[in-house]
Amino acid sequence: MFGPAGSGISALSAAGAVEAADAGRAPHRAGPLNLGNGGDTLLLTVDPRSPMPQWLGVFRVPDEPVAVTADLDLLHLDPLTVSERSWSDFTGALNAAGAARHLLPVVDSIAGIDAGELTGLPGIVDFLLLRAISAAANSGRWQRVVVDLSGIGDPFALLRAPTVLAAAIDRLWPRHLRMAESAEKPALAPLAVAIDSIYRDCQDLAELLVDPTVTAAHLVLPGGERGALTAPDYLAMTELMGLPLRSVLVNAGASSRDTEAAEATVRTILGPDAGSSVSVRTVAAQDCEPTRMSALRKLDITWPAPNGRSRGASALRVDDVGGDGLDAVYELRWRQSLPDPSALALGRSGDDLLVTIAGFRQPVRLPSVLRRCQVAGADWNGRELVVTFTPDPAVWPQR
Structure with missing residues (x-):
C-alpha cells in the first residue's frame, strides 16, 4: 500500500x-x-x-x-x-x-x-x-x-x-x-x-x-x-x-x-x-x-x-497504421492520464522511451519492432498517450 x-x-x-x-x-x-x-x-x-x-x-x-x-x-x-x-x-x-x-x-x-x-x-x-x-x-x-x-x-x-x-x-x-x-x-x-x-x-x-x-x-x-x-x-x-x-x-x-x-x-x-x-x-x-x-x-x-489485467504502460500495444518498408508508420499507445498535458516530455535512450509526467520520469522499454524506429510525434487523446514511430533508415532492414 x-x-x-x-x-x-x-x-x-x-x-x-x-x-x-x-x-x-x-x-x-x-x-x-x-x-x-x-x-x-x-x-x-x-x-x-x-x-x-x-x-x-x-x-x-x-x-x-x-x-x-x-x-x-x-x-x-x-x-x-x-x-x-x-x-x-x-x-x-x-x-x-x-x-x-x-x-x-x-x-x-x-x-x-x-x-x-x-x-x-x-x-x-x-x-x-x-x-x-x-x-x-x-x-x-x-x-x-x-x-x-x-x-x-x-x-x-x-x-x-x-x-x-x-x-x-x-x-x-x-x-x-x-x-x-x-x-x-x-x-x-x-x-x-x-x-x-x-x-x-x-x-x-x-x-x-x-x-x-x-x-x-x-x-x-x-x-x-x-x-x-x-x-x-x-x-x-x-x-x-x-x-x-x-x-x-x-x-x-x-x-x-x-x-x-x-x-x-x-x-x-x-x-x-x-x-x-x-x-x-x-x-x-x-x-x-x-x-x-x-x-x-x-x-x-x-x-x-x-x-491478471495489466494497466498503463504495462499494457502498451503497437499498431501498424499503414505504409511499408521505410514508409511504415507505427503507433505506440497505452491508457495514460495526464494531470498537465503541457508538462508531458518524451525522450529516447537506447531501447527505452523516457516519459516524464508530473515531474516523474520513467523509462518505458520499447517493443522490438520500435527499437529500429525513430519518434515522429506524440499525441494525447484525453485517455491514451499515442507516440508515432517511423523506421530509422540507418538501421532498418533493407529488402
Missing part, C-alpha cells in the same frame, strides 16, 4: 492484514482456502519508526518475523540495516574477483565503497530494500505479503529503483560486453557473475512489481482538498509505471474534511475502470485512533485480488 505521507497508510495496511489473516484465505483466490497452521499472512513495514509493533501488541524486533497471531506475522525491516548487510555481501563478491576487478576502474571504485557510505549512491538503498521484500515474498513461508510503504519518502522512487539500476549497469558494462570480455579474459568471469546477479535481480524485481497475476497495488489518499489535489499525480504515475492498481482508498480518518471531492476526482480520472477493474471506496472516520487490534478490525479493510 502506498500514497501521500499522512494518509493513514500504516493503519490501513495493518487493518487489511489483520482482516486477511482472520479470513483465512488468500486475497487472490475466489473462494476460501484451508491454509493450515502457521503465519499465513506477513505484514511488512519499512518505516524504522513504525508504530505497528505497539498497535499489534508485539515486541519491536527489526529484520526478524514476529508472530502476532496464529495466522499473522509482522516483519519490521530497517532500511539502513538491510542495505548495509546486502551491500557488504555484494562487495564481498566483487572483492572475491581479486585483481580482475581492477581491470574495470568503475567496478573497482564501487567495490571500495563502504556499506556506511551507501547514502551517497541514489537508488542503491531502494534496490537493496526491495530485494529484501522480494526475498520474503518468494520464500514460500507466507501465502500473502502485505507491504506498508508509509515509511518511504517517495514510493515511486523506491519502486522504479530496479529499472534505473539495471539501466545504469547496462550503460557502465553492457551485458554483451560482459559476456565477451569474460570469455576472452577468464579472470573477469567471477566479476561478470557478480554484476549479472545484481542485473538479474533488477529485472526480476521490475517484473514482479508489474505482474498483475501475483501483485495488487493499493493507493491510499486523504480526504478533502489534499486528496483531490494529489490524486491526479499519483494515478498518472501509477499508470506510467504500469503498476497493477486494484483499489483506491480515500481515508476520511486522515482528514477533517469530507471525502466526496477526493473520491469524485478519482472516479473521474479512472473513468470506466472505477468499480470494474479498480475498486474505489471511502474509509469512514473512526471515533478513536486505531491503535489496537480491535480498532483495526473495525476498519473492515479488504482488498480486491490480483486480476
Whole structure:
C-alpha cells in the first residue's frame, strides 16, 4: 500500500492484514482456502519508526518475523540495516574477483565503497530494500505479503529503483560486453557473475512489481482538498509505471474534511475502470485512533485480488497504421492520464522511451519492432498517450 505521507497508510495496511489473516484465505483466490497452521499472512513495514509493533501488541524486533497471531506475522525491516548487510555481501563478491576487478576502474571504485557510505549512491538503498521484500515474498513461508510503504519518502522512487539500476549497469558494462570480455579474459568471469546477479535481480524485481497475476497495488489518499489535489499525480504515475492498481482508498480518518471531492476526482480520472477493474471506496472516520487490534478490525479493510489485467504502460500495444518498408508508420499507445498535458516530455535512450509526467520520469522499454524506429510525434487523446514511430533508415532492414 502506498500514497501521500499522512494518509493513514500504516493503519490501513495493518487493518487489511489483520482482516486477511482472520479470513483465512488468500486475497487472490475466489473462494476460501484451508491454509493450515502457521503465519499465513506477513505484514511488512519499512518505516524504522513504525508504530505497528505497539498497535499489534508485539515486541519491536527489526529484520526478524514476529508472530502476532496464529495466522499473522509482522516483519519490521530497517532500511539502513538491510542495505548495509546486502551491500557488504555484494562487495564481498566483487572483492572475491581479486585483481580482475581492477581491470574495470568503475567496478573497482564501487567495490571500495563502504556499506556506511551507501547514502551517497541514489537508488542503491531502494534496490537493496526491495530485494529484501522480494526475498520474503518468494520464500514460500507466507501465502500473502502485505507491504506498508508509509515509511518511504517517495514510493515511486523506491519502486522504479530496479529499472534505473539495471539501466545504469547496462550503460557502465553492457551485458554483451560482459559476456565477451569474460570469455576472452577468464579472470573477469567471477566479476561478470557478480554484476549479472545484481542485473538479474533488477529485472526480476521490475517484473514482479508489474505482474498483475501475483501483485495488487493499493493507493491510499486523504480526504478533502489534499486528496483531490494529489490524486491526479499519483494515478498518472501509477499508470506510467504500469503498476497493477486494484483499489483506491480515500481515508476520511486522515482528514477533517469530507471525502466526496477526493473520491469524485478519482472516479473521474479512472473513468470506466472505477468499480470494474479498480475498486474505489471511502474509509469512514473512526471515533478513536486505531491503535489496537480491535480498532483495526473495525476498519473492515479488504482488498480486491490480483486480476491478471495489466494497466498503463504495462499494457502498451503497437499498431501498424499503414505504409511499408521505410514508409511504415507505427503507433505506440497505452491508457495514460495526464494531470498537465503541457508538462508531458518524451525522450529516447537506447531501447527505452523516457516519459516524464508530473515531474516523474520513467523509462518505458520499447517493443522490438520500435527499437529500429525513430519518434515522429506524440499525441494525447484525453485517455491514451499515442507516440508515432517511423523506421530509422540507418538501421532498418533493407529488402
